[in-house]
Amino acid sequence: MLKLNQLASLGQSIWYDYIRRQFITGGELQSLIDKGLRGVTSNPSIFEKAIAGSSDYDEDIKNLISQNLSVEEIYEKLVIKDIQLAASLMLPVYYKTDSLDGYVSFEVSPKLAHDTQATIDEAKRLYKLIDRKNVMIKVPATQEGLPTITELIGSGINVNVTLIFSIENYKQVAEAYIQGLELLSARGGKLSAVSSVASFFISRIDSAVDKELDKIGQEELKGKTAIANAKLAYKVFEKIYHTERWKSLLKRGAKVQRLLWASTGVKNPLFPDTLYVDGLIGKQTVNTVPPITFNDFLNHGSLIVTIDENIEEAVELLNKIRELGIDVNAITEKLQLEGLELFSISFRNLIEAIRSKIEKIKEQSQSFRVILNGYQSAIDNSMMELKMQRVIERIWEKDYTLWADRPTEISNRLGWLKSPDVSLVMSDDILDFVEAVNKDGYKNALLLGMGGSSLAPEVFAKTFGTKAGYLNLEILDSTHPEAVFEYVERFDPKETLYIVSTKSGGTGETFSFMKFFYNLTLKRVGKEKVGEHFIAITDPGSGLESTAKQLNFRKIFLNDPNIGGRYSALSLFGIVPAAIIGVDIKKLLNNAAIMVGNSEGANCPVHGDNTPAKLGLIMGELANQERDKITFITSQKLSFFGNWVEQLIAESTGKSGKGILPVVGQEILSPENYSNDRFFVNIKLKNDDSNDAAFEKLVNAGHPVVSILLDDVYDLGGEFFRWEMATAVAGWRTMIQPFDQPNVESAKILAREMLAQYSNEGKLSQPNPNFVSDCIKVYSTDYSKDFKSLIQNQLGVDADDFRKKGNQYIAIHAYIKPTTDNDKMLHSLRTLLQEKYKSAVTVGYGPRFLHSTGQLHKGDAGKGVFIQIISSVKKDLQIPDEAGSDDSKMSFGTLIKAQAFGDRKALKNAGRKVITFLLESDDLKSINKLTEKIEEIID
Structure with missing residues (x-):
């Protein structure tokens, strides 16, 4: 029965x-x-x-x-x-x-x-x-x-x-x-x-x-x-x-x-x-x-x-x-x-939704446009398979067999499906908390977190800005001591709310930040008041929950434990920080709920307009057809959304010798500067045509593209969910389990081993450089002894040589302080390499990228060349052993260097090509000099 x-x-x-x-x-x-x-x-x-x-x-x-x-x-x-x-x-x-x-x-x-x-x-x-x-x-x-x-x-x-x-x-x-x-x-x-x-x-x-x-x-x-x-x-x-x-x-x-x-x-x-x-x-x-x-x-x-x-x-x-x-x-x-x-x-929203739909129908506007340029037949066949296998219905039924034979790290990772609804129910409590914080006179909020805990809050902070009367929110997700010291100087602890955000409750970088700023705040406000300046966002039963209770944090937000970090944008990890800066979280979540409606199994991707399913199927099928470099072009206002979606895709699909490489923030060049491994996505705001001409050239050049039109920034609520669902579907199509991260720990383990050795011997173990040039120590996985041979051996003399060497993309890992000037210098280096080798070039600050693209770098097919840039530390800061204690066995400078060389070793162990530049002088001058040397060689 x-x-x-x-x-x-x-x-x-x-x-x-x-x-x-x-x-x-x-x-x-x-x-x-x-x-x-x-x-x-x-x-x-x-x-x-x-x-x-x-x-x-x-x-x-x-x-x-x-x-x-x-x-x-x-x-x-x-x-x-x-x-x-x-x-x-x-x-x-x-x-x-x-x-x-x-x-x-x-x-x-x-x-x-x-x-x-x-x-x-x-x-x-x-x-x-x-x-x-x-x-x-x-x-x-x-x-x-x-x-x-x-x-x-x-x-x-x-x-x-x-x-x-x-x-x-x-x-x-x-x-x-x-x-x-x-x-x-x-x-x-x-x-x-x-x-x-x-x-x-x-x-x-x-x-x-x-x-x-x-x-x-x-x-x-x-x-x-x-x-x-x-x-x-x-x-x-x-x-x-x-x-x-x-x-x-x-x-x-x-x-x-x-x-x-x-x-x-x-x-x-x-x-x-x-x-x-x-x-x-x-x-x-x-x-x-x-x-x-x-x-x-x-x-x-x-x-x-x-x-x-x-x-x-x-x-x-x-x-x-x-x-x-x-x-x-x-x-x-x-x-x-x-x-x-x-x-x-709800009734007013319904009437407004119909009014909006009427206007769009009259205008014949398309918010989701697909041009597949030669791949339509393959996509159509895949779409029918998706329908016949009831893929979308089975996702909502939480059927783990879509991705693997066992439910491990699948059945307990699907809570994101109801995040908009759950967060909406909790929104009044969140808003009550925000009102209380505003009344208490705080001016700034500093979020201490990495990866999934920090990227969505960064999108909200950079995209929406701070509403009048709310806290200015900034994100600390760099262990570079100068990045930490910046917030020592800029933010008065008496006026600052520290948001300690980690799903596991044991993320090393986040705990290091927390202990440092707890001690700083303790000295400024005293033992009785220090806890009022800290809140936690974490999973129930985590180490952070326990610590937060011991230290009497002002508030502990316990998130759904059945959500992975990269799928947590619409959960408390994203919504609490959004509320703190005055984002209308109910409007944002309602837009997300509408996208949930678009994603449901009843909305057939063949006979209906299930755009998340279509997008995911396109991502997956094109990756199977070796169009596996999904390249994002966005309105300037939406640029930071790219950093979030980069982690979602890279960490979800880069494993088992496969991978879809997300490319964000790259210069939009003319079509001849791209190889035939690209799939372009244009996400733009209504009435913004700044990228249209360049995008149409890519379409005319034969690249497959998707164009997504947003009415305003609040449509990002729906966009978060669209890409979460699409990534899950892409995992099915590429036969990749999208919810685990088997290679993420490798770099962390090696970094911990280096730190343990440092604790015992008082110094970090580092390899000998291949050569030293102009205060830059150079390490490489080949035996090059000068810049010219290094570049030619690892990258090649031109785009054809780059491909013949088995290379497909370049990833620049910058273990330096994130600044606007450094952004520009790294972007110049990136564009130089992109134009020379016609390849995808990504840039990530370390150790931040380890929590986003790090999984793909070690879990994909191994076709990347990795360029590490590690800066010297001019002003170091000690990490307390315990919150409230002055004892310290390690500094942030030691930690970031261990993370850099630990990741280098992890990449080498995975058979990747790695070039490491250790800068011994001013970062900007050294990066500029490095770019000039590379440009001179490849010109």
Whole structure:
């Protein structure tokens, strides 16, 4: 027996909290019905994602535009068609269950929530217009909504009563329903022909109560209130439907108004993902679940009646909550008001989304354009394979077999799929924290992190800037002592909030930063106040969480542990820093949610416009066809997005002797300066044509390209998710597991070995240079004794020679202080090499790049040549052994040199070509001299 049917035999029906056109017409809804699905619920937020995030409705909109209808009238025609189509598919369930199930719910406009008569009139109009007996009209359980329930039931209209949070409110709803049946009976109506559910909301209660529990340090009670509240509501339900009054109605054919558990997707990622399904199974109940929770339940949910278990414990828990001073009744009243406001916001967003879609259709604008120049047939064939293998559906089902035979580092790395939703739920708490920090007079925030912990915050800081009244945010992800010292001089610890950000909680560089600035702040503000200047963003149970508690950090943000660092942009690792500088995180996350809608399995990449799936398939197939250098051209305002996407792609796809090399920030040259291993992506802001001419030349030269148009910088919310999904799809196409990083540790291990030797012997072990020239020590994996032979032996005399030597790209690793002047010098060197060898040339500051492109450098096919530039240290800084202690066994200068030479050894061990330049004098002069020498040789 199918699992949903087994659940139904226990008395509970599963309904699906989701709807969209292709989901209905493409066969997915019917497939779920065949598996035992018994109903569908909808809301404005779901429709917004579906309409704004896909082309499902575009043809209908085109036809409706010409009818001179208002936006709201167009909305109504679009969604009513969906409701009718879904209801028709559900009708066999309705008959099979003798009208117990098979319903589709549709919401009255939230604008009418406080007007009883208007809601009644609108509900009757919609019910008649939809003209399906298995439709339920959703009505909020407000005081104005209660008489609406009675009148609608009394008129023979099915009602889904929504936004119930408290037991007292539920009693009022049940009374309104019974009165409605009595009214229907008095009017001579048939009681068996009408049905209702009472939607009792779950997860939002825990979110609100747990926030109060956090304030008083009662973590052991978190995640328990909502289920306890529901269990007691169920006891009330049983009592109501065993009264003599009810028995009288029952004899006349009345149906029980079942309790429907709503909002059962787990909002706290630290809780079990099926918590609000497993814990609420019981007779005469419904659970309406979002798609991810539905898939999780099918995968590993339980089939045990739980709703009537441990009732005494539930009572004790709620009593204890009250004794702690938490007013659950006040919280539930507030939640209902907030729920109404959220529905209103969702409805406004939906109308605005349709208005925007109408304008785009009128303008015939393309936000995603693909020109494949000779690769169309291969891509089409791959796209059909993607469809036949249900790749996108299986990603949402968390099917690890798409990428590997075992679930290791896959099943526990897919939390990013729901990051926009989870972060949106947590957004109010984040904003409350930001408000408190602003009130306390901080001026600056310094994020201490590496890789996935720092790159998304850098995008936000550099792209959005700081909103007036918020903190100036900067990122420290270089262990160069001069980079550290810059923030000693620039940021007064008394005015600075330090954000210590690391998923593992044990990243060596991040902990070194934290200990250094903790000691600095301790000396400036004293032991009692130092903790107020630090917050942590980390995984639960990490070393950082423990340390943060010991040091009394102001706040610890615990992220979903099932998200890898490079997929964490829309999780707390990215969203908390974004909020600190005043980014409208709700707008950003809503844009991300729309892209989630575009990415869903129901949006077929063949028959629909699933752009993340298409992009990923193109990336992967072109890589298989040796177009594996994905080169980004961006609007200047979006340039820092490239650094984030570079890590995502490189660390995800550079392994198992394969790799897609992301190239960002490269000079846009004329087509003859590129080899036929390129795939170009142009990401531009609306009305920015600065790169268009150069980009079109690349198109005309025959390179495959994708062009992505963003309306404004807030579209980056969607862009983060688009590239995360695309990279996962590219991993499938190239047969690469995109969520692990098997080669990242190699350089770290060798650096640690060098530091251990330093600790024992007092000096770093370094190889002897091949030669020394103009205060530059030169090390190479060949035996060259001068610059000319070095360049000719390792790179070649021209582009053809470069290829004949087995080279495909050059990676410049700069272990120097990141500055604007150094950026320019490195860019000049990069462009010189690019023009000479017609190859991809990348630049990364060390050790930062070790957490981004380092995996690819050691895990790909080994076709790169690596140029290390290591600066001398003029002013060193000691790293404390422990926070709060002055003892130190190592300096930042020692650490960065160990990292540089450790990476050199790791590259050599992997069979890579490595050239190392150790600068003994001024960085700028030495890099300039180095560039001149290379230019002289290759000219």
